[in-house]
Amino acid sequence: MAARRKVRLIDVARDAGVSPATVSRALAQPELLAAHTLDKVHESARKLAYRPNGMARALASGRSMTVGAIVPTLDSAIFAQVLQVMQSALAKDGYQLLVASHELNPAAETEAVRTLLARGVDGLMLVGAERAFETAQVLATAEAPVVLTWCASPGIASVTVDNHRAGQLAAQHLLDLGHRRIGMIVGHLHFNDRQRARLAGARAALKAAALDMPDWLVSEQPLTFAGGRTGCAELLELDERPTALIGGIDVFAIGCIQEAQARGIAVPEMLSVVGIDDIDMSAHMSPSLTTVHIPTTQIGQEAARSLVARIEGEGEISQIELPVELVVRRSSTHAPVGGAPGRNSQT
Amino acid sequence: MAARRKVRLIDVARDAGVSPATVSRALAQPELLAAHTLDKVHESARKLAYRPNGMARALASGRSMTVGAIVPTLDSAIFAQVLQVMQSALAKDGYQLLVASHELNPAAETEAVRTLLARGVDGLMLVGAERAFETAQVLATAEAPVVLTWCASPGIASVTVDNHRAGQLAAQHLLDLGHRRIGMIVGHLHFNDRQRARLAGARAALKAAALDMPDWLVSEQPLTFAGGRTGCAELLELDERPTALIGGIDVFAIGCIQEAQARGIAVPEMLSVVGIDDIDMSAHMSPSLTTVHIPTTQIGQEAARSLVARIEGEGEISQIELPVELVVRRSSTHAPVGGAPGRNSQT
DNA sequence: TTGTAGGCGTTATCAA
DNA sequence: TTGATAACGCCTACAA
Numbered sequence: 001m002a003a004r005r006k007v008r009l010i011d012v013a014r015d016a017g018v019s020p021a022t023v024s025r026a027l028a029q030p031e032l033l034a035a036h037t038l039d040k041v042h043e044s045a046r047k048l049a050y051r052p053n054g055m056a057r058a059l060a061s062g063r064s065m066t067v068g069a070i071v072p073t074l075d076s077a078i079f080a081q082v083l084q085v086m087q088s089a090l091a092k093d094g095y096q097l098l099v100a101s102h103e104l105n106p107a108a109e110t111e112a113v114r115t116l117l118a119r120g121v122d123g124l125m126l127v128g129a130e131r132a133f134e135t136a137q138v139l140a141t142a143e144a145p146v147v148l149t150w151c152a153s154p155g156i157a158s159v160t161v162d163n164h165r166a167g168q169l170a171a172q173h174l175l176d177l178g179h180r181r182i183g184m185i186v187g188h189l190h191f192n193d194r195q196r197a198r199l200a201g202a203r204a205a206l207k208a209a210a211l212d213m214p215d216w217l218v219s220e221q222p223l224t225f226a227g228g229r230t231g232c233a234e235l236l237e238l239d240e241r242p243t244a245l246i247g248g249i250d251v252f253a254i255g256c257i258q259e260a261q262a263r264g265i266a267v268p269e270m271l272s273v274v275g276i277d278d279i280d281m282s283a284h285m286s287p288s289l290t291t292v293h294i295p296t297t298q299i300g301q302e303a304a305r306s307l308v309a310r311i312e313g314e315g316e317i318s319q320i321e322l323p324v325e326l327v328v329r330r331s332s333t334h335a336p337v338g339g340a341p342g343r344n345s346q347t
Numbered sequence: 348m349a350a351r352r353k354v355r356l357i358d359v360a361r362d363a364g365v366s367p368a369t370v371s372r373a374l375a376q377p378e379l380l381a382a383h384t385l386d387k388v389h390e391s392a393r394k395l396a397y398r399p400n401g402m403a404r405a406l407a408s409g410r411s412m413t414v415g416a417i418v419p420t421l422d423s424a425i426f427a428q429v430l431q432v433m434q435s436a437l438a439k440d441g442y443q444l445l446v447a448s449h450e451l452n453p454a455a456e457t458e459a460v461r462t463l464l465a466r467g468v469d470g471l472m473l474v475g476a477e478r479a480f481e482t483a484q485v486l487a488t489a490e491a492p493v494v495l496t497w498c499a500s501p502g503i504a505s506v507t508v509d510n511h512r513a514g515q516l517a518a519q520h521l522l523d524l525g526h527r528r529i530g531m532i533v534g535h536l537h538f539n540d541r542q543r544a545r546l547a548g549a550r551a552a553l554k555a556a557a558l559d560m561p562d563w564l565v566s567e568q569p570l571t572f573a574g575g576r577t578g579c580a581e582l583l584e585l586d587e588r589p590t591a592l593i594g595g596i597d598v599f600a601i602g603c604i605q606e607a608q609a610r611g612i613a614v615p616e617m618l619s620v621v622g623i624d625d626i627d628m629s630a631h632m633s634p635s636l637t638t639v640h641i642p643t644t645q646i647g648q649e650a651a652r653s654l655v656a657r658i659e660g661e662g663e664i665s666q667i668e669l670p671v672e673l674v675v676r677r678s679s680t681h682a683p684v685g686g687a688p689g690r691n692s693q694t
Numbered sequence: 695t696t697g698t699a700g701g702c703g704t705t706a707t708c709a710a
Numbered sequence: 711t712t713g714a715t716a717a718c719g720c721c722t723a724c725a726a
Contacts, residue, residue, distance in 0.1 A: 056719030403703030
C-alpha cells in the first residue's frame with residue numbers, strides 16, 4: 001500500500017553498505033565483484049524492490065536498449081507479423097521495440113524518424129526505401145544504425161525481397177499457363193515502392209512475352225479485402241475481361257476469389273488468381289491461393305539480428321536479399337480454351 | 348558528411364548568446380520570452396539543427412512522452428488494429444508507443460510490464476485482466492496510470508467489452524434460429540480470459556434454454572485460420588454433428604466456412620456459422636459472416652484518451668464498457684428441418 | 695576488488 | 711524577462 005516513492009541505486013548502496021559504483025557494477029559486470037559483495041547487493045536490491053531507471057541509465061551510458069520501427073501501418077497482417085518477430089527477437093537481447101506508423105504519409109514518416117531518434121533509439125528499422133528528401137537526410141546523419149526492409153537503398157543496410165521479381169513470377173506463371181489478358185489489382189502507388197515494383201515486375205514479364213498490361217487492366221485500390229473485391233469487380237466488368245488476375249497483396253487476391261465466386265465465375269476454371277505475400281490464410285482457402293512467398297518471418301529475424309549486431313558494434317552494413325518463390329496452389333490453371341475466352345459478350 | 352557529433356542545448360544557448368534556461372524555455376514555454384529573444388534562439392536552433400535529447404528531457408522532467416502497450420500478440424488483426432488506432436491517437440498528443448507482446452505467457456507479461464515501467468513510460472495499456480500475481484503487484488505499485496482493455500479488473504481503469512455477453516449473443520442468435528446442437532471453436536483457454544468469457548457466455552445462453560454445450564462440442568485451437576479449419580473438421584466428423592458453429596474469433600468462423608464448403612456442406616443451409624470480432628474481412632466474405640461486433644477502433648481511441656487524460660492529470664480512473672452487438676449477415680439461418688438434421692450416419 | 699568524482703543533456707527553482 | 715545552479719539517476723574512468 002504505502003510504498004515509498006522510488007528506490008534509487010544509491011539507496012541500495014546505502015542499505016548494502018557499499019558505494020553506488022559497486023551496485024552499478026553488480027548489475028552490469030557482476031564478474032568484477034567479490035561473491036559476498038555481490039550477494040549483499042542483490043539482497044538489498046531485492047529487499048528494496050529496486051528497479052533501475054532506464055532513462056537515467058540511457059543518459060549516462062548512451063544506450064537506451066530500445067529499437068525503433070517505422071511501418072506504413074500496423075493494420076496489415078504482413079507488417080504486424082514482421083514486428084511480432086522483431087519484437088520477440090529483440091526481447092531476447094534485452095531490447096524493446098518502439099513502434100510508429102505513417103499511413104503512407106511521407107511527412108509523418110519524417111516526423112517519426114525524428115521523434116524516434118530524439119527518443120534515443122539504439123537502432124531504427126524502416127519499411128521501404130522510398131522517402132522524402134528530408135527523411136533521407138536525417139537518416140544519413142543519424143548516429144544510430146538503420147536497417148531498411150522490403151526495399152533497398154544504396155549505402156543503407158537492408159533486408160529485402162525483390163518485389164519486382166515477385167511481380168514477375170506471378171505474371172510469368174500465368175503466361176506459362178497460357179493467359180494473355182492479365183489484370184492486376186494494386187495498392188495506391190503513391191509513396192509505396194513495394195506495390196510499384198510488383199506492378200512493374202508483372203509488366204516486365206508481359207513485355208518479355210510481347211504482351212502488355214494497359215492501365216485499364218490495372219485497378220488501384222486501398223489495401224483491404226474490400227479493395228480486392230472492388231478491384232476485381234471493376235476488372236470483371238470490362239468488355240474484354242481478363243482471364244487471370246494478380247493481387248498486389250494476398251488480401252487482394254483473396255478478395256478477388258470471393259468476388260468472382262459471388263458472381264458465379266469459377267476459380268480457377270474461368271478465372272485464375274495469383275497473389276503476392278503468402279499470408280497464413282492463403283494456404284487454407286478454397287481454392288487455396290497460388291502466390292509468391294515473401295519470407296516475412298525471416299525478414300523480421302534478419303532485420304533484428306542485423307540491427308543488434310550493428311548496435312553492439314559487431315556487424316558491417318549489409319544488404320541481404322531474401323529469395324521470393326512462387327507457390328503454386330489451386331487458384332490458378334490453364335487459360336480457358338477458345339478464341340476470346342474471357343469475353344463478356346453474351347451474343 | 349562530416350556532421351559534428353551532437354548539438355546540445357548549451358550549444359544553442361552559446362550561439363544565441365543566452366543561457367541554457369532560456370533555450371529550454373523557448374521550447375517549452377515560448378510565451379514567457381521576449382519576442383526577439385525567442386527569434387534568436389529559434390534561429391540558432393535551426394542553424395545548428397538542434398534536436399532535444401528525449402532521455403535527458405525525460406530524466407529531468409519526469410515525463411518520457413511515451414506510452415507502453417502490452418498485447419498477447421501483434422500477429423492478430425484485432426490487436427494490431429487497436430495498436431494502430433492508439434498509436435495514431437497518441438501521436439497527435441506527442442506520445443510515442445512502446446510495444447511488447449507476450450504470446451500468452453504470464454511470465455513474459457510480467458517481464459514486459461517491468462521493462463516498460465523501468466523504461467519510464469508515462470502510461471501503460473494492457474489487454475485482458477487475467478495475470479500473474481506478481482504482475483498485479485507490480486501494476487498496483489506503478490506510479491504510471493494503467494488502462495486495461497477487453498476485460499476489466501477491480502480498481503484499474505479499463506476500456507472493455509462484455510466478452511461473456513458476446514458469446515451469449517452469438518449462441519442466442521443460433522438458438523433463436525432453432526439450432527439445438529451448437530459447437531464452438533475457441534482459442535487455448537489458458538491465460539486467455541477473453542476466450543474463456545466468450546465460451547462461458549455461449550454456454551450460459553444454452554443453459555438458459557435448458558440445453559448445454561458439452562466439452563466434445565468445443566474444440567480448442569491455436570488462434571489461426573488453420574485452427575478454424577481444423578476445429579471445424581473435428582466437429583463435423585462427430586457422429587452427432589452440430590448444426591451450427593460459433594467461432595471464438597472471426598478468423599475461426601471464416602476457417603469454418605471454408606472447411607465446410609470444402610466438404611460440400613453448404614453454409615448456411617446445412618451449417619450456420621457465427622463469429623465474434625467483426626474484422627474487416629467478415630463483411631466481405633461469401634457468404635458474409637454473421638458475427639458479434641467488437642468496437643476495436645473505439646477501444647483504441649478510448650484507451651488512448653483515457654491514458655492521456657490521466658497522464659495530464661485531468662482524468663479519473665474510469666471503467667468504460669463499450670457495447671457489443673450482433674451483426675446478422677448471411678452465414679447463419681434456420682436449423683435444417685428433420686429429426687436429426689446434422690446426423691452423420693449414412694444408413 | 696571497491697570507492698571517488700565528474701558528467702550525460704534537460705528541466706526546474708530561485709534570485710536578480 | 712532572464713540567469714545561475716541544483717537536481718534527475720546512473721555510468722565510468724581513474725584512483726586507491
